[in-house]
Amino acid sequence: MLFRGTIAIAILVISAANKSDANEVDVQFSGFASLTLSYTDDSDIAFASNYLNENDTGFSVTRDSILGGQANISVSKNWDSVVQVVVQDHSFKSLDNFLELAFVRYRPSRHWAIRAGRLNSDLYLLSEYPYVGYAYLWIRPPHEYYSFANIAGNYDGVDIEYSKAIDEGFLRLKLAYGSSTAKLKAYNDDFFIDFDNLTTFSATYSLDAWTARFSLSKSDFGGYKLTSLDEFLALLDAVPQSIWPQAQTISNKFNTKGHSIEYAAFGLTYDHNNWLIQSEVGISESDWIIAPSVFSTYISAGYRVNNAIFYTSFSAAKNRHDVIQVNEPVFSPGIPDQISEPIQQLALATQAAIKVPYVHQHSMNIGVKWQLSERLALKAQLDRFDIKPEGAGLWSLSNPSDVDKGHKVHMLSLNASMVF
Numbered sequence: 001m002l003f004r005g006t007i008a009i010a011i012l013v014i015s016a017a018n019k020s021d022a023n024e025v026d027v028q029f030s031g032f033a034s035l036t037l038s039y040t041d042d043s044d045i046a047f048a049s050n051y052l053n054e055n056d057t058g059f060s061v062t063r064d065s066i067l068g069g070q071a072n073i074s075v076s077k078n079w080d081s082v083v084q085v086v087v088q089d090h091s092f093k094s095l096d097n098f099l100e101l102a103f104v105r106y107r108p109s110r111h112w113a114i115r116a117g118r119l120n121s122d123l124y125l126l127s128e129y130p131y132v133g134y135a136y137l138w139i140r141p142p143h144e145y146y147s148f149a150n151i152a153g154n155y156d157g158v159d160i161e162y163s164k165a166i167d168e169g170f171l172r173l174k175l176a177y178g179s180s181t182a183k184l185k186a187y188n189d190d191f192f193i194d195f196d197n198l199t200t201f202s203a204t205y206s207l208d209a210w211t212a213r214f215s216l217s218k219s220d221f222g223g224y225k226l227t228s229l230d231e232f233l234a235l236l237d238a239v240p241q242s243i244w245p246q247a248q249t250i251s252n253k254f255n256t257k258g259h260s261i262e263y264a265a266f267g268l269t270y271d272h273n274n275w276l277i278q279s280e281v282g283i284s285e286s287d288w289i290i291a292p293s294v295f296s297t298y299i300s301a302g303y304r305v306n307n308a309i310f311y312t313s314f315s316a317a318k319n320r321h322d323v324i325q326v327n328e329p330v331f332s333p334g335i336p337d338q339i340s341e342p343i344q345q346l347a348l349a350t351q352a353a354i355k356v357p358y359v360h361q362h363s364m365n366i367g368v369k370w371q372l373s374e375r376l377a378l379k380a381q382l383d384r385f386d387i388k389p390e391g392a393g394l395w396s397l398s399n400p401s402d403v404d405k406g407h408k409v410h411m412l413s414l415n416a417s418m419v420f
Contacts, residue, residue, distance in 0.1 A: 026074040031420045034133035036064035036140075038413040045387070045407050046396040049140045050150035052097070052184050054089045055396035062089040064140050064413065066131050070101070078107050086131050091185035100131070100154055113161045120154055122174050122202045123215045125267040125280055127153070133417035137276065137311045137369055139381045140413075142298035144317035144361060145280055147394045148291075152219065155180035155198050169207035176200045179222075186226060187400075193256065194222030209272035217263040221256035221288050229254065232353070235346055243343060244329035250289075250350060253324070259288035276302040276309065283320070290357050292393075293320040302369075309369045316362035323358055323390055326351040355403040360391025379415040384408070 039059050040047050046055035049064055056063050068086040075081065084101035103117030120127050129135045130146065130153060141149075157178015164171055180195040202215040236251035252258075267280035279299040286293050295318055302311035326347055331340045367381035387395065387407040397403060 024074075024076050028072045028074075029069065030072070031069045032066075032132045032134060032418065033068070033420075034064065034066045034131075034139075034415060034417045035061070036413055036415040037061050038064055038139075038411060040409055040411045042407055042409045044398050044402065044405075045392060045409060046398065047409070047411065048147075048396070049143065050147050051394075052090050052092075052150050052182070054091045054185075057398075064415070065089070066133065068100075068131055080105050080107075088131070090183075092183040092190060094183065097183050111162055111164055113163075114158070115161075116158045118154055118156050119159055119176065119178065121149075121152055121200060121217070122159070122176065123152075123200060123217055123263065123265055124149055125211070125213055125269060125278065132419065133379075133415065134375075134377050134419050137278075137300060137302050137309060138313065138365070138367065139379050139415045142280075142300070142313060142315040143363060143383075143385070143394065144315040144359075145282060145296045145298050147317075148284075148294070151182040151184075151193075152180050152195050152198065152217075155195070157198065159200075166205075167207075169205055172202075172204045174200075174202045174204075180219075187228070189228050190225060192225040194224065195219040195261075196222040209270055211269040211271075213265075213267045215263075215265045219261055221259045221261065221291075224256050236350070239329070239343055239346070243331060243335075244327070244347065246327045247329075247350075250324070250326070250354075253287070253289040254353075256288055259286070261286040261288065261291060274304040276304070276311075285320070289324070289354060292357055292359070294318065294359050295320050296359075307371045309371075310367075311369065312364070312366045314362070314364050317359045317394065318391075319358050319360060319393075324354050326354065352401060352403055355390045356397075356400060357393045358390050359393035360388040361394065362386055375420060376416065376418045379413075379417065381413045381415070383411040383413070385411070 040057055043057045046057045047063065048055040053063060066086060066088045068084065070082065070084040073081040081104045082101050085098055086100045087098055090097050099118060101118055101120065103115045103119050105113055105115045107113045126136065126141055130141060155178040157176060159174055159176035161172060161174045178198050180198055182193050184191050198219040200215060200217040202213060204213045233251050233255060236247045239247040241248060262285045263282065265280060265282040270277040281297045284294050298313055298315035300311060300313035302309045329343050329347055363383055363385040365381055365383040367379060370378045372378060389404050389406045392403065392407065
């Protein structure tokens with residue numbers, strides 16, 4: 001409702017401005033695109049750059065290719081609006097899922113700005129341009145760190161920003177509140193999950209070659225849509241407590257009701273002369289088993305040589321808590337096999353289901369970015385992923401029962417990124 005109301009307000013504001021002073025209205029269009037050919041060498045595990053996109057193995061020209069367009073509408077000195085659409089290989093395809101930004105902004109003074117509508121989360125160093133491949137080194141943002149970022153990368157709500165020059169640097173503070181619905185697929189089934197009461201705070205400070213950002217966020221998990229999860233919870237809830245007391249506890253952990261997620265992040269960038277160094281650290285704490293608590297980080301270093309930047313990165317992500325162990329059901333003597341066997345099978349399936357979302361991996365890459373012009377860059381990148389047993393949560397297993405296997409995956413990518 002807030003998002004639709006904001007769009008209506010934006011139309012009314014622009015219409016009123018047109019009637020009052022058409023000369024003040026300025027509309028500017030811009031766009032960006034990335035065309036990527038990539039190849040992974042493990043057919044048992046499929047890669048996607050983030051949770052919202054299709055997973056794929058082998059050769060692909062879609063999983064990292066992006067086309068985006070943006071309209072900046074300046075209504076007056078104090079009012080403006082931004083609409084951004086990004087087309088990429090989302091597993092759930094709808095206009096709403098491709099609409100990244102759509103907000104109205106009011107600037108009462110040069111230090112303050114208030115926005116309402118569909119906004120970027122501002123939790124990460126790349127929050128303002130995560131899809132503009134031309135603007136950063138890599139072919140895709142670090143996988144271990146940014147895979148989950150897209151789920152709540154934007155939200156429908158409001159934020160207020162304060163910015164001011166301090167000494168020789170520049171400080172920006174932002175407080176935001178809203179909600180978001182992630183729309184993706186889980187084993188060919190629609191999977192929607194609501195993030196309610198999403199509250200974030202961020203502080204960014206830039207001084208000469210340095211930029212630092214600190215952010216905090218908290219959100220409640222709201223309703224969800226996933227048929228297979230409903231069926232799974234119904235089976236757990238139907239098990240008699242006398243046979244398997246843990247079933248109800250596990251059911252509560254898989255259900256979103258009463259669960260929340262907290263997130264803290266710190267990022268630092270150094271860009272001076274020939275060196276470009278960037279790093280981020282993120283820590284999440286969640287009591288919903290499908291989005292477990294994770295520590296993630298990366299560090300990247302690039303060196304400029306004429307029109308090229310040679311770079312390398314190390315990234316890692318790992319669950320902060322051990323995998324929950326499922327206790328075996330206990331059957332009284334004389335219980336028939338038609339009752340005991342389905343419950344035993346359910347317990348085994350439950351243990352596998354608990355392991356599927358868990359993350360434990362690290363990766364390294366080397367690459368080069370050629371700046372061909374002010375609007376076009378070419379990139380080549382080689383990644384090596386080391387995925388531990390019970391740690392493939394950022395990937396899609398062709399056989400979910402292989403969750404206990406480790407994988408070493410190599411990925412070669414060629415890319416052209418442009419702005420227009």
